[in-house]
Amino acid sequence: MGRADRPVGGVSTGIAMSEQRDDEGIVLTEAQKRARRSRSVAIALALAALVILFYVMTLVKGPGVLIRPI
Amino acid sequence: MSLVSEGADFQESLAGTRLAEPSLATVGDYVALMKPRVMSLVVFTALVGLAVAPGSLHPLTGFTALLCIAVGAGAAGALNMWYDADVDAVMTRTARRPVPMGRVRPGEALAFGLTLGSFAVVVFGLLVNWLAAGLLAFTIFFYIVVYTVWLKRSTPQNIVIGGAAGAFPPMIGWAAATGSLSLEPVLLFLIILFWTPPHFWALALYRTEDYARAGVPMLPVVAGDTSTRRQILLYTLILVPLGITPWLFGYTGALYGTTAVVAGAAMVALGWQVLRERRPAERASRNLFAFSILYLFLLFAVLLVERGWGGLIARLAA
Numbered sequence: 001m002g003r004a005d006r007p008v009g010g011v012s013t014g015i016a017m018s019e020q021r022d023d024e025g026i027v028l029t030e031a032q033k034r035a036r037r038s039r040s041v042a043i044a045l046a047l048a049a050l051v052i053l054f055y056v057m058t059l060v061k062g063p064g065v066l067i068r069p070i
Numbered sequence: 071m072s073l074v075s076e077g078a079d080f081q082e083s084l085a086g087t088r089l090a091e092p093s094l095a096t097v098g099d100y101v102a103l104m105k106p107r108v109m110s111l112v113v114f115t116a117l118v119g120l121a122v123a124p125g126s127l128h129p130l131t132g133f134t135a136l137l138c139i140a141v142g143a144g145a146a147g148a149l150n151m152w153y154d155a156d157v158d159a160v161m162t163r164t165a166r167r168p169v170p171m172g173r174v175r176p177g178e179a180l181a182f183g184l185t186l187g188s189f190a191v192v193v194f195g196l197l198v199n200w201l202a203a204g205l206l207a208f209t210i211f212f213y214i215v216v217y218t219v220w221l222k223r224s225t226p227q228n229i230v231i232g233g234a235a236g237a238f239p240p241m242i243g244w245a246a247a248t249g250s251l252s253l254e255p256v257l258l259f260l261i262i263l264f265w266t267p268p269h270f271w272a273l274a275l276y277r278t279e280d281y282a283r284a285g286v287p288m289l290p291v292v293a294g295d296t297s298t299r300r301q302i303l304l305y306t307l308i309l310v311p312l313g314i315t316p317w318l319f320g321y322t323g324a325l326y327g328t329t330a331v332v333a334g335a336a337m338v339a340l341g342w343q344v345l346r347e348r349r350p351a352e353r354a355s356r357n358l359f360a361f362s363i364l365y366l367f368l369l370f371a372v373l374l375v376e377r378g379w380g381g382l383i384a385r386l387a388a
Contacts, residue, residue, distance in 0.1 A: 032092045042097045050193070053134065057197045060130050 099168040103151055104144030112143040112239045118370045119243030119255055121378025127247045135246035138194035142206045145187030146213045152179035153218050157284045202246040209238040226292040233266030254321050264309040265366050268302045272359040276352035299345045306341035310334035322376055329372045333365045
């Protein structure tokens with residue numbers, strides 16, 4: 001079973017890959033690459049923001065960081 | 071037929087796209103999934119709850135609380151769009167949303183909503199407090215499971231009960247600031263709860279065909295036009311005194327009291343016009359829908375200025 005025939009996300013890729021050679025795999029268009037890049041950048045920024053938020057909140061709370069009232 | 075093939079049929083019939091194609095969803099599509107306009111109202115009412123609450127709160131903790139509430143609201147929006155994609159596709163107002171347009175797949179919306187919601191609740195609990203985090207988790211659960219999955223398609227009282235989901239943010243804001251709850255945030259909750267039916271039924275009156283086509287049993291579809299207009303006035307008559315109660319209980323000053331009385335009188339007048347209007351006329355319904363947004367904004371903005379602004383400045387200075 002070649003890579004192009006393997007399921008992606010639980011759904012056969014046969015339709016999408018019917019016009020491509022098996023050994024090429026999924027070839028992204030420029031628009032798809034741009035969309036993927038923008039999503040990746042957004043995820044990276046969100047994760048960086050989360051790290052900074054935890055770092056700064058730890059400084060703000062000081063030793064009280066472990067005290068979390070209900 | 072397997073779930074996968076059912077999903078494929080739904081997706082193909084919905085958007086005419088091929089499931090196997092790599093996603094073309096942009097960051098903007100994911101932002102749209104979070105219903106930014108709804109999110110802004112949620113953040114605003116939560117800010118008021120947070121600002122009017124007694125006690126001190128570090129500004130960064132307040133910012134974190136609002137961020138988590140905003141992300142939680144976005145998660146609820148994404149999960150709602152995932153579940154309601156079939157309904158959204160046949161309604162004019164929602165047909166251009168990312169899932170029915172095929173720009174974001176249902177599975178992507180589901181994963182996005184679950185991830186955002188989980189992060190929002192856990193970060194809220196770790197950095198602020200677990201009461202507020204629990205309320206946020208319950209709000210997301212209520213909006214998705216109770217309103218979207220259960221009530222929306224099964225009863226004309228869907229938005230009456232489901233409106234609670236939109237009413238929780240001031241309570242969450244209060245809980246974030248104090249770690250507890252009291253009567254005042256409950257009053258704010260009740261104001262939004264009773265504001266929701268006249269607001270959405272006014273919209274449903276001039277979108278009745280849309281809801282009927284989608285099979286959503288909104289009150290005008292099930293009970294008819296006249297009954298809906300009576301219900302709108304009834305709920306408005308309950309809402310307006312509720313809007314005045316924070317002043318009557320001494321929580322607010324004269325500015326809030328005057329605003330609540332004057333704006334409330336305008337709400338009743340518009341509700342009365344809606345009652346007297348008959349289809350195909352829809353001007354009164356549109357006016358009430360638009361003014362109801364201004365009414366809620368005015369009440370909370372005056373509350374923020376009168377009660378919360380001083381508190382916020384004091385907290386920033388502390």
